[in-house]
Amino acid sequence: MNQALLFENLHFAYTPDSEVLRGITLGLTRSERVALIGANGAGKSTLLLHANGLLTPSRGRVIVEGQALTPHTLASIRRQVGLVFQNPDDQLFMPIVEEDVGFGPANMRLPHEQVAERVEQALRAVNALDLRHRSTHQLSGGEKRRVAIATVLAMEPSIMVMDEPSAGLDPRSRRELITLLGTLNHTLLIATHDLDLARRLCHRTVIIQAGRVAADSATVQLLNNKRLMRRCGL
Template sequence: MSHHKTEVRDLYYVYPDGHKAINGITFKIHHGESVGIIGANGAGKSTLLMLLMGVLFPCQGEVLVGEVPVTKKTVPVVRQRMGMVFQDPDDQLFMTTVYDDVAFGPRNYKLEETEVERRVHEALEMVGILHLKDRAPFKLSGGEKRAAAIASVLSMKPDILLMDEPTSALDPKSRRRLMKLLDGFEHTKIITSHDLDMVFELCTRTIVIKNGQIAADGPTKELLADAELMDDCGLEMPLALQGCPVCGRKNG
């Protein structure tokens, strides 16, 4: 299934105010991979996501989704393949009911109303909130909102899921539930987060970004356990890998 691969070639991006956000990034993500993109605040994670989704266009280099380069012309096709879940679900749930929100994407792609309904049900069932379909988004709890936001993207049947801080502002139980849910998806997953424990559990591969460049790219288990690398990039090892705060013993 090589046509689902996402490739970034020698990417540069400079904001209009002169801030160099991305300074030559190259990587390739294959079908079904689950990749964590981590880095300190301002390292360039959000800019990278925007470049992948075709919201921003690179000053140099290119982004390829499947074999298609992301340009102004190909953006509609690319966005159908990639679903992005925003950090704040309130930004993503703008319709008056959960159902309409999840149906928003499919309706924009001019699908038959019966097909729209089928997809909405499927997506809501996948995230386990079918019973909330007639509720207003602002009445949902944080975890339910997040699930609805994910469903609103799933209904477009994307191959690749992009997620910006999926576990932020969730209580521990909701976070755990969400992680279980994400773990069950077969999509290619690209997750940016500061929740390194979540990245450690969910992502097999991690890309560490520092000052708009790739500081490291490799298996999560190795990179996140590298205390020196983490410290150098403004991060630290996942709590699960750090010493026990009570007895001081190291895990594993």
Template sequence: MNHAIIDFNDIYYSYADGKKAINGLNFTIHSGESVGIVGANGAGKSSLLMLLVGILMPTKGEIHIGETPVNSKTLPLIRQKLGFTFQDSDHQLFMTKVYDDVAFGPRNYGLDESEVNKRVINALETVGVLHLKDRAPYKLSGGEKRAVTIATVLAMEPEVLIMDEPTAALDPKARRRLINLLKGFNHTKIIATHDMDMVLELCERTIILKEGVVVCDGPSSKILRDGELLEQCSLEKPLILQDCPICGTK
């Protein structure tokens, strides 16, 4: 088995108003895994991701990335290992040119400009949007913005790719392009989403959250076929596994 790269050990988190978002999470993710994090609204998916990348800090418990604990002192090191894309691409793109958005991370870590340029070009080529490097991010389509946000992460050469609702607001063509792109990545992938069909296609493992607790963790091919379990968690089977509403066949 591949070595453990992420470990949640008895993690709790409550917001300032006292609302409990995460209630004792325990799980391990190994290098090279693709893991879907699913659950109804308010289940704790986004909170889990923000705890993982250090935007939030647990009120109890420890998170480790490899041998490194996630805390305020280790965040610079942690964020070199983890690449995080927000649900809203506009929260991640803030420069006047795409090139500068992708270059921001490498420049922030003090890399020389020749290395920065190499990383930017490689990242933009990888996601197929090199032709956008001189465009203003605010003029891009939703699918183009999503590709650029992934490029900003790839330019940092992370070990783990973490995505919050990556297909949200994408049209079908842009969604398919994104899924095909992610299929080609060898990174450890953690994807929080309501897109159950994408999870079935991309993630060999699924973790279901409900009220901040892991209620099921196992093979996607099994979990996403369990209609009773999914209904209990206010979820539905992927559309591809549902009967046709017109003819009743698969």
């Protein structure tokens, strides 16, 4: 099958008494853009953290480009799947912006000029080139968000999994982000409360409710289904 990313019957619990993911199956074909929506606490972030092995399911599998995620494939899958965290502070850890964006490529042992090129391209893409020499910890929330996205772009993953990428962005940065994501060829899975972003970018939307897939269909159709949206706490 032409699946780029497949979650197969995923179960997960942070604590033994309450299961957060309760049998999620969800596949994305190559270059597909899918929005993941659902009420607070539904399990969206938890699901995304499974995409590159930051969490390990108690049952079920994650399959990336036909390869099951195991300790053995973890490193190669992390190069294929870029994850943008819900909180940019979880993503950024180097003191200076350009060091942070260049960290991944440098770690892949790319030559210095290529690292510099990727840093510039990635920062330019998120309209943050002017921030390159700034201290990461002194950025505003929206600036951090854009730099966090750049750190992932710089890795040139084929699949991008993004958790609330438009949260905290001003209207112009948000529009530019939507335009940018619309030009990417990546397979994209985007957890979001920004239904307008879902509508603009993703032909398909999946609703997660209490750790299960409650709906999976065309975005327009799903967002117009007021009764379904209300039933799912949206």
